[in-house]
Amino acid sequence: MTTATAEFEVRQRDSLGLRVQHVLHSNPVLGPLAVLIVAIIAFSIVNTRFFSAVNLSLVLEQVTVIATLALGQTLIILTAGIDLSAGAVAVFSSILMANFCVKAGIPGILALVLGFACGTAMGAINGMLVTRIKLPPFIVTLGTLTIFFSLNSVISGSQTVRGTDMPSLMSWTGNAIPIGGFRLTYGSIIMLLLFAYFFYALRSTAWGKHVYATGDDIEAARLAGIRTHRVLFSVYTTAGLLYAIGGWILIGRLASASPNVGTDYNLDSITAVVLGGTSLFGGRGSVLGTLIGALIVGVFRNGLQLAGIEVVWQGFAIGLLVLVAVSLDQWIRKVKT
Incomplete structure (x- = not known):
């Protein structure tokens, strides 16, 4: 092979890599979607039970709560923030709803509204600390994670409330x-x-455009007239409401309200967002990608379980996927527009 031929092949490979880089930068959902499709095909070959209607419905049920929490997490990560209290807010909201019904005797619909209001208030506390006190989101939500889980134990008395003790609306x-x-x-x-709804809101409303602009460059967004503090506060508050809705879905999933669940929800929600192609640096990503990311987590865990892989190696596979996803994001962000 001549030197000229070798140089030509190198330029061809560089050109192909650059085209792929541009495509993934413009369509961040394509990468996660390809991973999901390949995973479904692979696990269907390994075990024919994987693609059965019963098993696929189980996968969707398993990812429903995490996907709901990841939706709120996506809004925050799009603004270059992070929320470590997502699972704590969801579980605490579910405990409050259950105890409003059982201990306070409040009707189901009112208990649900109060639970949503409490979740929203918890998100607003995070937003207030980030925007008014100007504390880093990581520190704020790490602190409220501990606070909400502690209050959860106090309110519940570490007791599980069974679904049969609550109004049917709760489950x-x-x-x-x-x-x-x-x-x-x-x-x-x-x-x-x-x-x-949030796919539409982020793509087609002024609020959605402001969320992306704030995450991409908060100072440039401020100079452009966007009230970035209000955007950030609205994002954390909305996320709190979504976490509370996730808490309601969690009650239905478990047929109970337990204070002993949710320890992995925070990291699982972040994992779904990262695998879905949303950049941890803000300003790039979509809720559709997050849904695909949550499905990837569910498909891998279910598929590996059916393949007889031990739980510890299931976690290893998910962690490896996260590292690959973050590395890919770093590579994509280097694209020259």
Whole structure:
């Protein structure tokens, strides 16, 4: 091979890599979507039970709560922030809803509204500390993570409230609509509707454009007339409401309100966002990618379990995926526009 031929092949490879880089920069959902499709095909070959309607409905049920929390997490990460209290807010909201009904005797619909209001207030506290006190989001949410989990133990007395002790509305999200062999829970329907709404809101509203602008360059956004403090506060507050809705879905999923769940929800929600192609540096990503990221986590865990892989190696595989996703994001961000 001549020197000229070798140089030509190198230029061709560089050109191909640059084109791929530009495509992934313009369409960050393509990478996660390709991973999801390949994973589904691979696990279907390894175990034919994987692609059954019963198993696929189980995968969707398993990712519903995490996907809802990851939706709120996406809004925050798009602004270059992070929320380590997502799981704590969701679990605490579910405990408050259950105890409003059981201990205070409040009707189900009112308990639900109060639970949503409390979740929203917890998100607003995070937003206030970030925007008014100007504390780093990581420090703020690390602190409120501990506070909310501690209050959770105090309010619940470390006792689980069974679904049979609560009004049927509280566990309604766990009911399912049979579609052939597939079971679609009302919780999954709520989750999908939330994703559809925020997909529209981020793409087609001024608020959504301000969220992206704030995450891309907060100082440039401020100079352009965007009230970045209000945008950040609205994002954390909205995320709190989404976490509370996730808490309601969690009650339906478990048929109870337990204070002993959710220890992994924070990292799982961040994992779903990162795998979905949303940049941890803000300003790039989509909620559609987050939904795909949550499905990737569910598909990998379910597929590896059916393949007989031990739980510790399932976690290893998910962690490896996160490292690959972050490395890919770093590479994509170097694209020259």
